[in-house]
Every structure is written in structure tokens, then in C-alpha cells.
Amino acid sequence: MSDTTDYQPPTVWKWDAENGGAFAKINRPTAGATHEKVLPVGDNPLQLYSLATPNGVKVTIMLEELLALGHSGAEYDAWLCRIRDGEQFSSGFVEINPNSKIPALLDRSVQGGQRVFESGAILLYLAEKFGAFIPEDPIEKTECMSWLFWQMASAPYLGGGFGHFYAYAPAKFEYPINRFAMETKRQLDLLDQRLSKNEFIAGSEYTIADMAIWSWYGQLALGRLYNAAEFLDVESYTNLMDWTKKIDARNTVQRGRMVNRVNGELSSQLHERHHASDFELKTEDKLVK
Numbered sequence: 001m002s003d004t005t006d007y008q009p010p011t012v013w014k015w016d017a018e019n020g021g022a023f024a025k026i027n028r029p030t031a032g033a034t035h036e037k038v039l040p041v042g043d044n045p046l047q048l049y050s051l052a053t054p055n056g057v058k059v060t061i062m063l064e065e066l067l068a069l070g071h072s073g074a075e076y077d078a079w080l081c082r083i084r085d086g087e088q089f090s091s092g093f094v095e096i097n098p099n100s101k102i103p104a105l106l107d108r109s110v111q112g113g114q115r116v117f118e119s120g121a122i123l124l125y126l127a128e129k130f131g132a133f134i135p136e137d138p139i140e141k142t143e144c145m146s147w148l149f150w151q152m153a154s155a156p157y158l159g160g161g162f163g164h165f166y167a168y169a170p171a172k173f174e175y176p177i178n179r180f181a182m183e184t185k186r187q188l189d190l191l192d193q194r195l196s197k198n199e200f201i202a203g204s205e206y207t208i209a210d211m212a213i214w215s216w217y218g219q220l221a222l223g224r225l226y227n228a229a230e231f232l233d234v235e236s237y238t239n240l241m242d243w244t245k246k247i248d249a250r251n252t253v254q255r256g257r258m259v260n261r262v263n264g265e266l267s268s269q270l271h272e273r274h275h276a277s278d279f280e281l282k283t284e285d286k287l288v289k
């Protein structure tokens, strides 16, 4: 691989499978399954295939919130999809998400099974199915949708842009780090301004927009993503910090963060979740061998 100053793109791009980045071994320029594998299915209405990345925890937080509200139809089996091992390219996974990214949901309570992919679509699907965490008031509902779509469109600059070049690229390149740090700080400032006048993202209610945005920007502010809190001076966004800590303290959020988690303290990991009592298991029983 050439460095940034002397690289000249060839006339036709060719795949360099050994480019050295953290995901070089799994990323490739084609879609579709690489191997045959049937996905496991549990007894609950909802089957989730995921990992506790920010896109993954959005959904497990929502499911834990729904269950805490008493929606028993939101009972779910959460299966681990280890993306670093390429499990998102199995034939079973691709049937549920042709885009081969976690999270992917199968709703077996619908005749024939309803697949849902894209974390924003999953949040919206669940919110509408259970009539929860989406405002009834049309003005707040529209705000909620605007911010949900904002998150889906903006986080790739944070994750795929800033996070990739700051934490995962094979070397530190000043140009992309500067470009994406500026954009990330602009986004943090936008959220800080929004939260200076509103308790929650959509207005007065805690909604799927908070869950989606917290999972990325809240966790970034708490220093859980890319080890970048100091670099981005997150403490200066005081309204964002207050909102972040308030959401982080929710029991449902703490549970949602544990599901499909494979890093950090062992006691904070629940590799698979099939029943509410799984959170009380002994640590060694929470891990998939």
C-alpha cells in the first residue's frame, strides 16, 4: 500500500485484500453469502442476530425497554454474530440481511416470518408494532423520525470516517483524521444545541431517536468508542453529557448493552440472551464456549 502523498489511483480500481486495516480480512467488494450455514432459532417471537456494537445495542436497548414496559411480545432470542469471523456472510444470515451487517431481526409472530434489517428500520418496526417509544403527537413524531434518519445518515462519518482513521487504519493520516474530527465535532455541537432546549432528542419524550443517537454519540461521549473522548473534548458539550449520563443510568440500557457483548469485563458480557433470567446467570454460563 502506498502512503497518502504518492498514491496515484489506477485507471480501474483493483481489490487489495491485504491492505492492512483492522477489517482487511473480512471486508470485500462483493455481496452475498460466502458459506452455507443455517441460523439457530429459539422459542421467542423475535430472533435477533447481532453483536453489541453501537448499531447492535440500539436494538437490544429497545427490546429491553419494551419488555420493561410489559410488552411480552417483545421477548427475544439474541444470537451472537461474530463479524470478525465473517459470520455475517453465512447463507442463513444473508437471507435475513442481504447487506451482511448486524443487527438483523426475524419476527416469527408474523405469518411466514418478517425479516427486518438496518438498525433504524428495526427500531421503527418495533416502535410501530408495540406503539411505544415513538410520540403520538404528530409534531414530536416527525421530529423523532427526522432525528432517527439523521443518526442513520450521520454516524457513518463518525464510525466509518473518524473512528476508522483515528483507531483502525494501519497508520495515522492527518488529512482524514482532521476532516472527520471536524465533522464529528460539528455533529456533537448540533446535538448539544438541540439538548440545550429539549430534555430528549425528539422533545419531551424518550424515544427511539434517543436510543439510536445515544448508542453512538452517548457512548462516544462516555469514552467507550475509539478511545477518543479527550481528543474530541467531549466534556465541553455539557448538555449532551447530561443527557448521555441520564440515559446510561437506565437499567434497560445497562441490560441492552450486555447482550451479545464479547469484550470488556467478563461480568458485563451476555453472549446470548433467551430469557430475562439469563442476566442473573453466573459469569461463566453467560459466555458461549
Ligand SMILES: N[C@@H](CCC(=O)N[C@@H](CS)C(=O)NCC(=O)O)C(=O)O
Residues within 6 Å of the ligand: 026, 027, 053, 054, 055, 056, 083, 088, 100, 101, 102, 103, 117, 118, 119, 120
Ligand atoms: N446501517 C447499518 C450499519 C450496520 C453495520 O455497519 N454493522 C456493522 C457492525 S456495527 C457490521 O455488521 N459490520 C460487518 C461488516 O462490515 O462486514 C445499520 O445501522 O444497521
